[in-house]
Amino acid sequence: MRFPLYVTLFSAVAGAAQCGFQQQCSKLASKLKIDNATVWFAEYVPAGTNLTFPDSDPSCGQAALAVGVDFCRVALHVDTSSQSGISMEAWLPRNWTGRFLSTGNGGLNGCLSYNDMAYTVELGFSTVGANNGHNGTEGTSFLNAPEVVKDFAWRSVHTNVVVGKQISAAFYNKKHSKSYYLGCSTGGRQGFKSAESFPEDFDGIVAGAPAVDFNNLNSWSGHFYLLTGAAGSPTYLTPDQWFAVHDNILDQCDGLDGYVDGILEDPELCDYRPEALICPPGTPANSSTCITETQAQTVRAVFSDLKGKNGTVVYPRMQPGSELLGTPYIYYSGQPFQYSADWFRYVVYNDPNWDPATLGPADYAHSDTLNPSDIRTWSGDLSAANARGAKILHYHGQQDEIISSSNSPRYYKHVAETMGLSSAELDSFYRFFRISGMGHCAGGNGASFIGQSRGATASLDPDQNVLTALVRWVEHGKAPDSILGTAFVDGTAGGEVAFRRRHCKYPLRNTYTGEGDPKDPGSWKCVA
Numbered sequence: 001m002r003f004p005l006y007v008t009l010f011s012a013v014a015g016a017a018q019c020g021f022q023q024q025c026s027k028l029a030s031k032l033k034i035d036n037a038t039v040w041f042a043e044y045v046p047a048g049t050n051l052t053f054p055d056s057d058p059s060c061g062q063a064a065l066a067v068g069v070d071f072c073r074v075a076l077h078v079d080t081s082s083q084s085g086i087s088m089e090a091w092l093p094r095n096w097t098g099r100f101l102s103t104g105n106g107g108l109n110g111c112l113s114y115n116d117m118a119y120t121v122e123l124g125f126s127t128v129g130a131n132n133g134h135n136g137t138e139g140t141s142f143l144n145a146p147e148v149v150k151d152f153a154w155r156s157v158h159t160n161v162v163v164g165k166q167i168s169a170a171f172y173n174k175k176h177s178k179s180y181y182l183g184c185s186t187g188g189r190q191g192f193k194s195a196e197s198f199p200e201d202f203d204g205i206v207a208g209a210p211a212v213d214f215n216n217l218n219s220w221s222g223h224f225y226l227l228t229g230a231a232g233s234p235t236y237l238t239p240d241q242w243f244a245v246h247d248n249i250l251d252q253c254d255g256l257d258g259y260v261d262g263i264l265e266d267p268e269l270c271d272y273r274p275e276a277l278i279c280p281p282g283t284p285a286n287s288s289t290c291i292t293e294t295q296a297q298t299v300r301a302v303f304s305d306l307k308g309k310n311g312t313v314v315y316p317r318m319q320p321g322s323e324l325l326g327t328p329y330i331y332y333s334g335q336p337f338q339y340s341a342d343w344f345r346y347v348v349y350n351d352p353n354w355d356p357a358t359l360g361p362a363d364y365a366h367s368d369t370l371n372p373s374d375i376r377t378w379s380g381d382l383s384a385a386n387a388r389g390a391k392i393l394h395y396h397g398q399q400d401e402i403i404s405s406s407n408s409p410r411y412y413k414h415v416a417e418t419m420g421l422s423s424a425e426l427d428s429f430y431r432f433f434r435i436s437g438m439g440h441c442a443g444g445n446g447a448s449f450i451g452q453s454r455g456a457t458a459s460l461d462p463d464q465n466v467l468t469a470l471v472r473w474v475e476h477g478k479a480p481d482s483i484l485g486t487a488f489v490d491g492t493a494g495g496e497v498a499f500r501r502r503h504c505k506y507p508l509r510n511t512y513t514g515e516g517d518p519k520d521p522g523s524w525k526c527v528a
Helices: 021-031 114-122 146-172 186-197 214-228 239-257 293-302 338-348 361-370 383-387 407-419 466-476
Strands: 007-009 032-034 037-045 071-081 084-093 099-103 126-130 178-184 204-208 313-315 391-397 430-435 482-488 497-504 509-512 524-527
Touching: 021 032, 021 037, 021 071, 021 146, 032 037, 032 071, 032 146, 071 146, 084 114, 084 146, 099 114, 099 146, 114 126, 114 178, 126 146, 146 186, 178 186, 178 466, 186 204, 186 391, 204 466, 214 293, 214 313, 214 338, 214 361, 239 509, 313 361, 338 361, 391 407, 391 466, 407 430, 430 482, 430 497, 497 509, 497 524
Parallel strands: 099 126, 099 178, 178 204, 204 391, 391 430
Antiparallel strands: 007 032, 037 071, 071 084, 084 126, 482 497, 509 524
16 A cells, blocks of 8 residues: 555635635535545634643653644544554644744654744744654654654654645645754754755754664663663762762863863863773772772763774763763663664564663674665765755754764764765855754853754854754855853743854864953854
């Protein structure tokens, strides 16, 4: 059976302008016919409604949220094969700007990104999101289910874009003017996968902390448990000891950017050595301020590239500076990392009993060779996206505790080499920004509010907002040379500003000039 990605619509469906917005929305479910799909509902949502998501899997942790504009909410299920399908929603605002936008996902999850949908529908985008072909944050749905894996790899986003665009066109009685994408982590990978494989889907893509080289990322994220062992092992560091490592990293590397502020502008410059932290003879075994030689070996391995068979690099090192955010809940917890364990159990080996403590070079190689549905996302050829005039804005936090920020320059260089282009030539359609002091997609002690999400927006000014910067680039031809980020005293948008910093376009790096207030972005410069 074939499942074509097109929408058949009754001619009676007219644009919202031909009758009241609320009435048009209420009629949409009965008037809209979508092949191989079930439309669950179309409902009018007035501004200020406190939306809840009772059908969302509990593991998604979807809290209620209020949306500040009137919109029409459409929910549906679309079959993608005889064994798989996606749940998706389209949010159609009254104040439509003519722009269309798709959101992405995170981790292994099958969770609609409702916060990103709220953020973008409030900005006037007709917005869609989907569940990646399964529900919840675990990988159990992948077991012996290659069609579900295909949805996760690429088909969910592409399907929800194709169907969503036609729903939008039917509701407004006109086609969108420009199409955009916003995603981080797995969502960042989905953005690049769209650029590589479906260049016609988007005119502009914001891709944050992308999980590209996906198979090797899962090998890398799984190997930390092998390094640390379980809590109490000689190789394991306590949270307090990781805090001591962090302070020692700052002692060695914080001044490399010209100013000591607890933020590494360019962790690639930091060649950290833990020897100064090794406990002197006679130190109590439970010391929290120093580490043993065995623990120092763990630290060295954490900040070294992961090597596979024949010493080849599988994935680059964890960048120094991220350990404060990664302790004790992520990679250094003394527990296998769930996403990696689930990927190997339910996709690579289809064996729920596979033991993550056995992970090794043979598994790294097998996983990458398997590469189901080309999920690796490592083509490096963005020429089709470039040819159609699409623009890509790529960012990565330099304190990312989940996806090493070292992988983004690696991908950028891979694109440059694959396409045979210099950085100056890539600038015409692809720009990458390193965001100092940002954790995974958000957070951290740096100027990490850059408009990448609803809760991380200091301003809609395109100079300070990656999404509106992309819109300006696509629609007015003005490409961003830097992104001005904001840090707030209490870490909450709208509060007292702690400082602002201008984040440089790669391969430039940020350096304090030595003159002026370091909280003033004008006191910093981008240098080669």
